[in-house]
Amino acid sequence: MEDISIVLCGEAGQGIETIEDILTKILKDSKYNIFAVKEYMSRVRGGSNSTEIRVFQKPIRAYVDRIDLLFALSNKSLDHLKDRISDNTIIFGDKEILGDIQKVIDIPLSKITKKIGSSVYSNTVTAGVICGMLNVSEYEFRNFITKYFEKKGEPIINKNLEAASEGFELAKKIIESGVTIKVKKSEELSRDISKDILISGKDAVALGALAGGCNFISGYPMSPATGILSFMSTYSKEFEVVAEQSEDEISAINMAIGAWYAGGRGMITTSGGGFALMEEGVSLAGMAETPVVIHIGQRPGPATGLPTRTEQGDLDLALYAGHGDFARIILSPGSIEDCFYLSKYAFSFADKYQIPVFILTDQYLLDCQYNIPSLDHKKYGIKRYVAQTKDDYKRYQFTKTGVSPRGIPGFGEGLVIQTGNEHDETGHTTENAILRKKMVEKRFNEKLNQIKNEVIYPELLGGKAYKYLLIGWGSTRNIVEESLKQLREPKLGFLYFKQLYPLPREVMGYLINAKKVIAIENNASGQFANLIKRETGFDIKNKILKYDGRPFSVEEVTTRIKDILEE
Amino acid sequence: MEDISIVLCGEAGQGIETIEDILTKILKDSKYNIFAVKEYMSRVRGGSNSTEIRVFQKPIRAYVDRIDLLFALSNKSLDHLKDRISDNTIIFGDKEILGDIQKVIDIPLSKITKKIGSSVYSNTVTAGVICGMLNVSEYEFRNFITKYFEKKGEPIINKNLEAASEGFELAKKIIESGVTIKVKKSEELSRDISKDILISGKDAVALGALAGGCNFISGYPMSPATGILSFMSTYSKEFEVVAEQSEDEISAINMAIGAWYAGGRGMITTSGGGFALMEEGVSLAGMAETPVVIHIGQRPGPATGLPTRTEQGDLDLALYAGHGDFARIILSPGSIEDCFYLSKYAFSFADKYQIPVFILTDQYLLDCQYNIPSLDHKKYGIKRYVAQTKDDYKRYQFTKTGVSPRGIPGFGEGLVIQTGNEHDETGHTTENAILRKKMVEKRFNEKLNQIKNEVIYPELLGGKAYKYLLIGWGSTRNIVEESLKQLREPKLGFLYFKQLYPLPREVMGYLINAKKVIAIENNASGQFANLIKRETGFDIKNKILKYDGRPFSVEEVTTRIKDILEE
Amino acid sequence: MEAKDFDLQNIDISWCPGCGNFTLLRILKETFAELQIKPQDLAVISGIGQSSKTPHYFKANTFHTLHGRAIPIATAVKSINPNLTVIAEGGDGDMYGEGGNHILHAIRRNPNITNIIHNNMVYGLTKGQASPTTMLGVKTTLQVEGVILEPFNPIAVAIALNASFVARAFVGDIEQTKEILKKAISHKGYAIIDIFQQCPSFNKINTFEWFKQNTYYLDDKHDPLNRIEAFKRSIETKKLPLGIFYINEKNSFEENIGLYKDNKDPLCFRERASDKIQKFIDSKMR
Amino acid sequence: MEAKDFDLQNIDISWCPGCGNFTLLRILKETFAELQIKPQDLAVISGIGQSSKTPHYFKANTFHTLHGRAIPIATAVKSINPNLTVIAEGGDGDMYGEGGNHILHAIRRNPNITNIIHNNMVYGLTKGQASPTTMLGVKTTLQVEGVILEPFNPIAVAIALNASFVARAFVGDIEQTKEILKKAISHKGYAIIDIFQQCPSFNKINTFEWFKQNTYYLDDKHDPLNRIEAFKRSIETKKLPLGIFYINEKNSFEENIGLYKDNKDPLCFRERASDKIQKFIDSKMR
């Protein structure tokens, strides 16, 4: 097999995250390319959650519906995944829990873990079974387990090693019974995959922000965005970042604005519902020309919607957030690398133009993890634009670009006077009509014109000489990319946008070259297609939309593209 | 003269509102058509505020730059209005305050009021002068003053009568000196103007809401929207409305949602900055399918902007408010009549479709007042859509229209279960992908489709067989209408939209019939033109935009239309 | 009526085994039954959190709304239909964090609603971050070196604002909690009841046992009409008192707005005589 | 330094004649001068309201922000640059109404900022509606039959939350107000000072004279370390006490976050060694 898709399914709180964690690490160390993503319910215990781990030779990084190996760890698992189980799915499970279903290969976890002493060891047993089936060296697995549980002390390590042996033993029996799985390893690649880093979207965004100089983050817990705040909190001392859980989202955005005003680099992290409370703050940033970086981890709305699931539904929200007209930038990473580089970039953009910069991700992307060679902290160097002030400093001095030198309190002789009321160049309030007009043009038209000169270009994947053109943004990137490989249609291109606003001036050029343009978005209204229409007048008639709270799968994208191409 | 424009200018707190109030009423009683509007600074005392009162024969109702008679009541007045004063402007003022400027006709208010006993009487003196100049019967004026100050007691009445005499005396002298003004009265009209009602935008919105059955209003004070709340508070007992000042805007919108849930008819009133805090609430209304009526009195942003001035800048905000895709309706009255009827309509719309309905006005429109024959409470009868529930009641039952019967607690045997989480038909939470998809379609696509069948049509003013077509919405209506009359260009039409979203299906038909389409909007980005482009792909290239916080004037519109037509 | 009259069939309760929410659910059903309040006459408005899911698990008119926003919604519901028994329910994060401002002003406004706060001293649904009531020093994924913000004291704040009815309970004692709840619901005006409950999944410190060990009941000698005494008790830290701290009888919001003085019909059932508006327009605006 | 070092030239002050804001402006200038704080080292963050315009009328780094939001902004400013003296300033509507939740949590968070509230018991800028501190029964355009919400008591609430520094002043007494302000600014941690001031335009009841008649100073016998005593004083209604009610020395937020323990440089002047991130990525993520 070229790649296999392993799915673990169990109840919330049962520990499949741990199995995922062990497996992805050890398999990567064993030179497999790894992709993993999870889906989970909005509850702490019970229900049915699942994780898909793809193990493969070629670096593909997307969710598939297909399940090759299913580890059904709770009695609801088979029902939960019924639409994804095919005749080819090999199902493993504890028959004591699942019942005596013929198709199921028994892994008697209850019995084994009772022997070891506690059901918590079923994680290591399961991981052992999988590694055994995949031909991971038992020696290396044992080493890994020893290190993994190092902090828990000798007795726990030993119990887990016992569990590991049980797992490998079981795998051996299963293989002997004739069930074998073979995935080619990636040794033929020019690089050694075991030296790769394995990183999630969440961590890549946080690290990108740190690389961009972030030293302040505030947020109110909200799935799926909390991970960024928790990463920053964990490494607060190491990277000298203030990471503060605020009393509400309004406080969070205003804190971040305050941090920038004082010369820090602040960001906030939230999801749509939390962001809806921040719009007045965004407007303040626009008016006071204070930079701010806003990470929105999208999830399905309206209101509380499906709080742990995925959607690309907050583009409109970011695009039109806050009352009044002012410039902004919206970025939408679709790969782990872009999560890092665009998050880094966001800080330079915000600082340079003194505007709100948005990073739109979603639950799917944040919870994805896969291996990549590394991330380069030097790429797109950090730029700081803070000016030392003189005595006659004017915070909102008119310039040709619309951007005034930005001073900070206590750095120079000048005073930094900002306001969210209409103001003159010094920063004091005014009701003058002429000044008002000039200030609007400064904040809106002039800045936008500048920004349009350095828009981050979309990436054209697939057929460069396309006849059919897919338009997508953010987290669909890798899914569509894999789908393109399956479709092998040389006339099919995929334009993946990493910057959604402002659009590059050349976007129309891409569109008119295609005979058929297809938008693909994980929302109900085609928000990006609407934006393109608003900006260019170009009407994308074909839309592949999804809004059931689940990510697209490679198979679904492939089918839906085919349907449209065959129309 | 066909019409004259009288402008009163003074400091905040000096009492020009009182003069406006007296003058508009007495002049209307004297069978003049009256239009008045004010502009004011964001301060309580000092600065320069002004009120324009137009007195005329034909019912035109719009702001003009032109000043025929200027009453400069403070020393800053002439500077404040310097761009609007022409050679034809007759300036009145107290030379003791203004200095000995040749052009100024002296009205020695300080001297006179010192004689009477207090400077507060300068309001009545000034009103007297103006009425004297306009040939209002002194007898009727005295009767009016007596009634106007009735509650203040005999001595105050007498002082004001003394002031009135002084004013008329002065007028007589001025007329004798050769300065005369003659405006034709409207007696030739089929109706008796003195029987008209004189009503402001503010009051018309509030009365419209009451006519629509509003029995709950919550809001946090914010210019220019507070007037609606204050009207409702004043008449709370009379009309049985709960009118509550909430602790913040978030509370306000959630209260209004609660009121509807319980079977009331709730609305909120705010401006852009306050509304920015309500977006999560809007999203809840969308998800829970709870009706809510939202009045936004627009003012210039971003942030606190110019808090007492005018702009049409919150369309985008209303259009995209709240995370997630769900149906909504946006109305934008442009006349006093429409303020009333559309506000009334809003409640039936909200109730019928169980969605948020927006009423967009602005400072200019709310502060306008003029005479109209009356308003008919019966027009567009109130419809209530509340259903008595049975035992098996399901709050979100699937129907063909997307609209489920809406029960309320305590009315019938059923239980009314609502949630802002994704839910099944009963109202209980679900994570089911198929249900999720159907519910999105119910809330968004199906309801929008229904609504599109009963969109309130735009009104076509001016040339029906147009070659040039102006597109406008809301408060520019009357200004453009008067401008059209001046332009006398039979090929020029004006399509005034009262419902901005969803657009009528036929909008494209109107547009393609024109050789040149011109959008007119009081904002910097052309938000409605952008919406039209997003919906139809039609690019309105010519835009008359204004964003200095002031309303358009008839003259400015005329000039800018001419410029475009002559291009 | 019996508690089982509030049972819902075929429901999948999404709480963790051993969670205090289960006990509170039972307490609520029994309380309503004992007070003879029909599900149809009950409106339970909740925020977002584990605790805010409670209304999905028993029979009532319910509205599971937004994080932190149950109070304004409940306030309006009561003002439109005072015949309903209105409950605003949520967690400590929901009510004291996101919704903090509404509590302050609900106390001032004094609507006749009962505000139940499931205080597990943690954010349950979002998996274990500190809530406003988490104790100093407690470590979480966001407070990696321990909580540094002084815990929020809802009881003291409510007394400081001269609230109408202020109580604390612990789900570990079903009977007493029911008694307190009954009094709170029967009390006219805004009643706040902070209810301690264990969260076995995320709060490993303030366990069922911990609450048992660290609480005691205010005894008969405590005079709930004495504000200073109530305050003294509210800031005790050695052991946390349970019971009714403070009662301050006063007019409710619905009484104060004056719309129910001469006419007891709920506003939602009144029709406005629409010619009244016409008359108003034609007289007042002339 | 002298007060005039804070004077701004050619400014048009938009307050009404006789407004208490003028006195408070003078008090602030004198206080900063006497404390020898340079305008460059001062950051005054205000909300929206008449009082929030104050920073436009003297020399300082200033940020006139949004209604109700000065506190979170000021908190972050201080954490990024603790060398600045940071003031959060606003009106009673701004701070206790719209911004109510931030005060609660600022008290818990305890940043080393001074929170000045111009308490004129009315919404000035929006022309006279009731604020959270308006007295019961007062009639306004929105409270046509008089205020029915019990007034907000910021002093009692702050004490209930065990705030670090709690005081009240009255602009009518320039010297004492300066003394209180100086102590508040010098105090380490969050200091709240509610300052009574007349609004001759909209508050015809709580006039300058009224405040004079209805206030008195806490005397030397008052022990600001005694929380119960402080609370007792805070709920007095016959006459309203002025002075420092309560002091509770504790670590500030900036101390607690631990980033200034070994390195006193403000975060805004530190450079991050960017290879640290590279090393982290290449080690931790492998």
Ligand SMILES: Cc1ncc(C[n+]2csc(CCOP(=O)(O)OP(=O)(O)O)c2C)c(N)n1
């Ligand atoms: C505006 C908003 N912010 C954040 C969230 C995410 N959120 C959901 S529940 C919750 C906290 C839950 O804690 P608590 O209120 O104490 O309830 P518990 O689960 O502990 O019962 C948070 C932060 C949200 N739903 N909405």
Ligand SMILES: Cc1ncc(C[n+]2csc(CCOP(=O)(O)OP(=O)(O)O)c2C)c(N)n1
């Ligand atoms: C979000 C928001 N809501 C409402 C307003 C309108 N507003 C401006 S100032 C103010 C109240 C002013 O009262 P206060 O804070 O007491 O200050 P004062 O003018 O009395 O000094 C209000 C409600 C606003 N600017 N922003």
Ligand code: SF4
């Ligand atoms: S997380 Fe805690 S509060 Fe929530 S259900 Fe589980 S145990 Fe209960």
Ligand code: SF4
């Ligand atoms: S309205 Fe009141 S507070 Fe505002 S400036 Fe005037 S007197 Fe002062």
Ligand SMILES: [Mg+2]
């Ligand atoms: Mg909790």
Ligand SMILES: [Mg+2]
């Ligand atoms: Mg005030």
